[in-house]
Amino acid sequence: MSDARPGTGSDSVDPARASWAEQARLERREAWGMANTTVSRVLRPRSAEDVVAAFAYAREHGLKVIAWGNGRSYGDAAMNDGELVLDMGLMDGIEAWDRETGIVTVQPGVTIAKLWRRILPDGYWPAVVSGTSYTTFGGCAAANVHGKNNWKHGPIGEHITGFTLVTPDGAIREVTRESDPNLFHAAIGGFGALGIFTSITMKTKKVYSGRLDVLPAATADLEAMFRFFERYNGEEWDYVVGWIDAFARGSALGRGNAHAARYLGHDVDPEGQRMMDVQSQELPNHIFGYPKKYLWVGMKFWAHRWGMRFINWARYTWSTLERNQHRHLQPHAQFNFLLDFVPDWKFMYKPNGLIQIQLFVPKQHARRVIRQALELQQAMKYESWLIVMKRHRKDPFWLSHAVDGYSFAMDFPV
Numbered sequence: 285m286s287d288a289r290p291g292t293g294s295d296s297v298d299p300a301r302a303s304w305a306e307q308a309r310l311e312r313r314e315a316w317g318m319a320n321t322t323v324s325r326v327l328r329p330r331s332a333e334d335v336v337a338a339f340a341y342a343r344e345h346g347l348k349v350i351a352w353g354n355g356r357s358y359g360d361a362a363m364n365d366g367e368l369v370l371d372m373g374l375m376d377g378i379e380a381w382d383r384e385t386g387i388v389t390v391q392p393g394v395t396i397a398k399l400w401r402r403i404l405p406d407g408y409w410p411a412v413v414s415g416t417s418y419t420t421f422g423g424c425a426a427a428n429v430h431g432k433n434n435w436k437h438g439p440i441g442e443h444i445t446g447f448t449l450v451t452p453d454g455a456i457r458e459v460t461r462e463s464d465p466n467l468f469h470a471a472i473g474g475f476g477a478l479g480i481f482t483s484i485t486m487k488t489k490k491v492y493s494g495r496l497d498v499l500p501a502a503t504a505d506l507e508a509m510f511r512f513f514e515r516y517n518g519e520e521w522d523y524v525v526g527w528i529d530a531f532a533r534g535s536a537l538g539r540g541n542a543h544a545a546r547y548l549g550h551d552v553d554p555e556g557q558r559m560m561d562v563q564s565q566e567l568p569n570h571i572f573g574y575p576k577k578y579l580w581v582g583m584k585f586w587a588h589r590w591g592m593r594f595i596n597w598a599r600y601t602w603s604t605l606e607r608n609q610h611r612h613l614q615p616h617a618q619f620n621f622l623l624d625f626v627p628d629w630k631f632m633y634k635p636n637g638l639i640q641i642q643l644f645v646p647k648q649h650a651r652r653v654i655r656q657a658l659e660l661q662q663a664m665k666y667e668s669w670l671i672v673m674k675r676h677r678k679d680p681f682w683l684s685h686a687v688d689g690y691s692f693a694m695d696f697p698v
């Protein structure tokens with residue numbers, strides 16, 4: 285949270301913008317996990333100068349400031365009860381796109397969904413994406429998000445080359461890794477505490493197909509899961525991700541299924557060019573003949589401990605069927621954003637919502653800690669309904685969650 289209280293900044297604000305800032309209105313905001321709500325004053329800036337005016341307004345009224353990207357943080361990272369929220373949603377323009385170099389400059393409210401739709405037809409994919417495409421690049425830079433390729437390609441910050449940051453003193457700073465390495469490595473991953481991003485420039489990844497080469501596997505226990513990660517996190521593969529059934533006990537503890545995936549080389553996929561079409565990336569609107577926008581209603585029926593035990597068992601069993609273990613080609617969006625294809629799936633956690641706890645564990649301790657985490661939740665009869673495991677590496681950012689090891693993200697109903 286940026287501290288813009290009196291005495292911290294300059295006061296030279298254009299009068300028209302100053303009166304715009306005076307229009308801040310009270311709004312109720314709910315965290316994505318639906319477990320907390322706040323009431324804050326909200327402003328929707330359209331430019332860096334508006335953000336400067338918002339900081340001046342905050343100083344004048346003794347308010348703290350926080351940015352709201354698209355509120356896709358599970359918890360309260362973008363919330364600021366009783367204070368000032370800058371909703372960055374109106375700053376959603378792609379400012380520059382160079383299809384020769386793959387370098388793009390975006391306003392902070394541009395979502396991953398908007399960017400991939402723009403650049404994939406030109407043969408590029410965002411270098412790092414979160415598990416949902418509805419995050420904004422402001423939010424992604426502030427949280428320095430990682431993807432299923434973190435162990436190989438690092439967090440999003442490693443692909444950012446520069447940004448514009450409005451600091452609480454009202455300065456508009458152009459920052460690159462070279463021009464100000466300290467601010468660069470502190471603001472990325474800094475959760476907006478040092479200022480508000482108003483523009484971000486980054487490199488994207490050249491791809492030769494709209495699809496990835498995907499290798500699925502059923503993993504019979506935790507050891508099999510680790511062995512899968514160890515086998516496929518080398519040079520040849522780009523993504524590795526595991527899903528774990530938290531309810532399996534005894535010799536099946538930690539069972540699940542895992543996927544490795546990699547980009548395809550030039551001319552490998554005869555359909556590669558056609559699959560770069562936006563349409564080819566999407567899943568159909570109906571799943572098993574059922575409109576997917578109402579799937580969460582059906583899921584609600586299973587939203588209790590015994591229901592989730594069954595769903596996790598069914599998912600594991602499905603993954604062991606021979607026909608589901610074949611290597612196949614899958615569109616980038618379907619591989620990366622599977623959860624997005626079930627709209628509002630989080631509603632099955634209503635009325636109290638969900639929290640996510642993500643452990644990051646150095647690799648030498650990962651087997652022991654993850655086993656303990658599973659045994660503990662089973663002993664408490666409070667198993668996670670969804671567990672996702674990823675491999676990570678260290679990075680140079682100051683406020684970093686990364687380790688040379690594994691993460692273990694667990695969704696719990698509140």
Ligand SMILES: Cc1cc2nc3c(=O)[nH]c(=O)nc-3n(C[C@H](O)[C@H](O)[C@H](O)COP(=O)(O)OP(=O)(O)OC[C@H]3O[C@@H](n4cnc5c(N)ncnc54)[C@H](O)[C@@H]3O)c2cc1C
Binds near residue numbers: 372482
């Ligand atoms: C289904 C799902 C899957 C996810 N998968 C992953 C994943 O695989 N990897 C991962 O790393 N994360 C993942 N996340 C978390 C998500 O990527 C981050 O919480 C991300 O920061 C949310 O982006 P947002 O734009 O919605 O930001 P918000 O949630 O609105 O804000 C997040 C933080 O960024 C700050 N912020 C927002 N905009 C700006 C700005 N312009 N300038 C400065 N600070 C700003 C906010 O103040 C806040 O501190 C997932 C979340 C969901 C819901």
